[in-house]
Amino acid sequence: MISRQEEPPRALLAGASRRWVRMVPWVVAVVLCAALLPTTIHVLAVDAGLDGGLASGLAVAQTVPLLLAVVRPLHAWYVILAADVAGALAMLTVDLPAGVVWPYPPTAVVGYVGLCLALGLREPRLRLLVVWLTTAGVSLALSFAAPGGTSGSGILMTVLGGVALVLGGALRERYEAQRRLAEQETISEAERGRRTLLEERARIARELHDVVAHHMSVITVQADTAAYRLEGLAPEVRQEFTSIAATARESLGEMRRLLGVLRNEETPHGELAPQPGLTRLGQLVEATVRAGVPVDFTPCDAEVPEAVGLSAYRIVQEALANVVRHAPGAATRVSVTVTEGDGARLDVLVVNGPPPEQPAAPFETGGTGHGLVGMRERVRLVGGALDAGPLPEGGFRVAARLPLSEGDFT
Template sequence: MNNPTLQDRLQELPRSLARPSPDRRALLADSPSFWLRALPPTLGLTLVATLLPIDIVVLTGSYGLDGYPATVLALAQTVPLLLAVRRPLPAWWIVAAATAATAAVTLDSPPGAGPWPWPAGTLIGYLFLMGALALRERGQALLAVWLVTLFGTVGAAAAFGQRAGGAPAVAVVLTGAVLLLGWSLRGRGEARRRLAEQEEISEAERGLRTLLEERARIARELHDVVAHHMSVITVQADSAPYRLTGLPPEAVAEFTTIAAAARSSLAEMRRLLGVLRSERGDPDKAPQPGVGDLRRLVDTVAQAGVSAELAVGPEVEALTPLPAALDLSVYRIVQEALANVVRHAPGARTRVTLAAGEGALRVTVVNSPPAPGGAAVEPSGSTGHGLVGMRERVRLLDGRLDTGPLPDGGFRVAAVLPITTPGESAP
């Protein structure tokens, strides 16, 4: 696209007067200070209340106008100052026309009556209007307004030089100075606002970079510690039937189950590492486990000496497929609850129940006291992240979680999760 020429810019000036800013908010509405936000309307009201009676008195007493035309002209010159708080360019059209009409009807007034064509009250209101324009309109519109003021004032002074005196020069200089000052302050404010926005963006980017670095560090530690040990367990479990002779079939099956569980854990660990190392957090599109995988999970736990049962109500099966977040959360809650049974209550009888009703899915995991003589992998008083993770998942789904010991020495985990089908919002 070609850059506009000087001629194009000059032709654009008159059109800019017909295109006011689309922003109809009050001037300084974005200011964080209440006093600055209140300044334009307060000043506008004050000027109208002050200048209106003064203009009427000056036009009737000094310039010799009758009361009715003097009142109409004074209203046309002052009341639009209230409009200028939100729409300064339309207000300027009204005030400019009223100023020209006042100059025309006061032309025959005696030279000592007052400054012409800019009575003092009219010039004060006009300067306020220039400030409002500078804070709202584009630079082309400001230049066009000042040129209209310049040519109108200079033309009147050239035609009626004896009547004009020095008032035209003062008016032209003051209006130009107010426009230039207001436009400079506005540009400075916009520059500071953009700088603040860039600082916010930079701060967000720094925070994201710190988060990614921390995730990468966690991924490295997980890989160096957990993944390494899980790999060793897998290799030892796979090779045990070949290294140890005379193992009974039950022991060989146990080692096979341990190796399969270790490989499954490694697969999930690799997926987690991929998420931690990815900036977007979704590098792996592999299906996540869900309610359909609970049967295999329960069978795996049974190999660890936990007698577990799974009961899924027909109303739950009728809901499939469940929303992805709900499906995964149910699996993770049951997985963590069963893992706690294995660690803290070896040999305990466990029942996993899934039921649905009243727009919610109820997940219950109840275990009996540990079997006599069973040694817990971890002491019952140890602090881990299992229950914390459950609560976080339930909270994300706007559900409820109830956990605690039972009178007979067992433990109960119960979650109530709202059901949302794909495309629907949570109730």
């Protein structure tokens, strides 16, 4: 059976935000160890009359593990409790002078209380109860062997140790409650932000539906019924109305997919519909030609990632729309090619010349300025590069390089 690897232990108060608070347990442990070690040696060797080597060994076992208590207080408790009991039994082997405190000298009581405080800050309630009951049981057992004339320091250590355990446990639970409250506040803030985002998306969806979709529906209906409402239309005019209706219906379909994305965050149904790609560039060019813009189109039937094909389609769509709006009638060239090799990429090029000498008035005299921004965002999504700008002899050039390897996407 494979055992789960334990996480490395953390020091007491390691989660505090301030550095000086994180250093407090280490400072207290070092001070206690430095103060209690020589004092304990003196008490055991001089006051109790134990052998110097034995007294030194017991003193080290009773005080040095306080440094371990900062990281593993329960392990330190095992060592210190055993050392305190061993010291009490060792003092029974000599004639204790009058006034010597037994079974636990004052230095042992101080160190044990500090250890219990560390235990309270780390261990759960049940384990703290077991520690206190063990302390009380050991002290009670030692009391039956108490030599005459000694004070019962076992009761004192049991009471003070219990107080330290309760105090440490209360501090730990208070900290945990504050941490959970902070986490809940963070979650609530995130939920409020998410709700605000969803409300804004719903508002945008309503605006798109009520304004844009409504007008597009009107255009579709008018274009579809023009042949029945208007008599004597020429075949070319009927075909133009048919083309307008088809384009409007396609725009309505894309609008519905967009509304689905905005209104449904988890599983937007609009994402299930096939997205336009290289195979639909021909339809886009035909619609532009019908709008009066001569286009020289070099198609590409290569298999490319869906994201790359969609980006190429949108770039060509926006570039041709800009030609129709700002340079109607200008000769335009659209080229889509694949460059093989290690850095395989899809090159998209849309170049238009200057408009005719006597052009008709542009279809739009202003714009949102979002076209080039949208192109750059789409190119950035697939890790490509975009070069767009006016030409010296007039006209405009849009060139995009879209990597075909998914590993190149950034």
